[in-house]
Amino acid sequence: MCHHCDYKSLLEQSGLGASENRLSVLEVIGNNSYPLSAGDIFKTVERHSAINRVTVYRILDVLVDHGIVDRISTGGRAFYYGLAPNSHHQPHSHFYCKHCGQMDCLNPESLSVDANLLKKTFPGRIDKVEVRVDGICKNCIK
Amino acid sequence: MCHHCDYKSLLEQSGLGASENRLSVLEVIGNNSYPLSAGDIFKTVERHSAINRVTVYRILDVLVDHGIVDRISTGGRAFYYGLAPNSHHQPHSHFYCKHCGQMDCLNPESLSVDANLLKKTFPGRIDKVEVRVDGICKNCIK
DNA sequence: AATTTTAATGCAAATTTTTTGCATTAAAAG
DNA sequence: CTTTTAATGCAAAAAATTTGCATTAAAATT
Numbered sequence: 376m377c378h379h380c381d382y383k384s385l386l387e388q389s390g391l392g393a394s395e396n397r398l399s400v401l402e403v404i405g406n407n408s409y410p411l412s413a414g415d416i417f418k419t420v421e422r423h424s425a426i427n428r429v430t431v432y433r434i435l436d437v438l439v440d441h442g443i444v445d446r447i448s449t450g451g452r453a454f455y456y457g458l459a460p461n462s463h464h465q466p467h468s469h470f471y472c473k474h475c476g477q478m479d480c481l482n483p484e485s486l487s488v489d490a491n492l493l494k495k496t497f498p499g500r501i502d503k504v505e506v507r508v509d510g511i512c513k514n515c516i517k
Numbered sequence: 518m519c520h521h522c523d524y525k526s527l528l529e530q531s532g533l534g535a536s537e538n539r540l541s542v543l544e545v546i547g548n549n550s551y552p553l554s555a556g557d558i559f560k561t562v563e564r565h566s567a568i569n570r571v572t573v574y575r576i577l578d579v580l581v582d583h584g585i586v587d588r589i590s591t592g593g594r595a596f597y598y599g600l601a602p603n604s605h606h607q608p609h610s611h612f613y614c615k616h617c618g619q620m621d622c623l624n625p626e627s628l629s630v631d632a633n634l635l636k637k638t639f640p641g642r643i644d645k646v647e648v649r650v651d652g653i654c655k656n657c658i659k
Numbered sequence: 660a661a662t663t664t665t666a667a668t669g670c671a672a673a674t675t676t677t678t679t680g681c682a683t684t685a686a687a688a689g
Numbered sequence: 690c691t692t693t694t695a696a697t698g699c700a701a702a703a704a705a706t707t708t709g710c711a712t713t714a715a716a717a718t719t
Binding site: 396426428429433 | 666677
Binding site: 536554574575595 | 675676677678679685686687
């Protein structure tokens with residue numbers, strides 16, 4: 376749960392209307408300590424207010440397009456969504472458990488990437504460098 | 518195109534029968550300089566010999582399970598497949614162009630990851646660390 | 660305040676990618 | 690030559706996401 380983010384102004388700062396649904400989706404993502412799938416988000420929002428699955432997908436697209444939320448690819452089939460790095464959240468990588476499918480955020484200090492040389496020499500445009508660690512989480516390993 | 522890999526013995530060393538189809542799939546993957554989707558692989562193999570799409574998926578599963586091929590997640594919907602690192606191919610990361618969907622292999626020197634601290638402290642099992650760079654490739658940027 | 664325009668949402672259906680179940684063929688072992 | 694196992698094919702299902710079009714809600718304009 377994030378005490379620093381004001382989701383309403385996060386939306387407004389990006390020129391997005393802060394509709395009920397957008398706020399709900401963003402809150403579910405932001406208040407969770409690990410990334411969630413679109414399906415997870417849908418189920419969670421749906422518990423408290425009526426929303427359509429497609430609306431969730433569309434809101435996620437908008438949030439990702441505006442850089443508020445990050446779309447994170449797993450070693451599985453679905454994308455997961457988490458708050459994009461901002462002044463309160465530094466960039467970090469993720470762990471994906473191939474047994475239970477849960478993603479966890481990794482401590483930024485435990486893993487470092489140096490892409491400076493690439494950024495200097497790459498002939499295209501680089502938008503993001505995603506690091507994902509795959510394996511079996513401590514709960515599933517037993 | 519890889520001149521060093523003997524695909525037949527790669528299969529046999531893993532205790533896998535070197536069927537016509539398995540060889541075709543592995544050759545398509547190995548002779549390509551960048552990872553391909555299951556669909557790409559299917560279409561390519563199909564040009565020269567009759568094969569079913571499902572067979573391609575099953576062969577890919579077997580090859581991944583035996584560590585011959587790596588399943589690489591993209592910023593898009595489908596998985597891509599490339600030769601797993603071995604004595605002739607050192608581990609490297611990939612670039613994914615979100616416009617045309619092509620993946621490219623990045624020079625291992627241009628990007629370095631240090632996961633030592635994570636490996637020491639992580640309470641689960643770590644199988645692989647995948648680094649993917651997303652952006653727009655030089656062809657699509659024009 | 661009524662009307663027009665734009666933005667957000669819903670619903671049904673389609674698409675894409677991958678998986679499953681079961682039948683068939685081919686290869687290996689006995 | 691027969692039995693067993695491995696590999697493949699085909700049809701259908703499943704999962705995740707996307708599309709098209711209708712509807713409602715909000716914002717802007719008259």
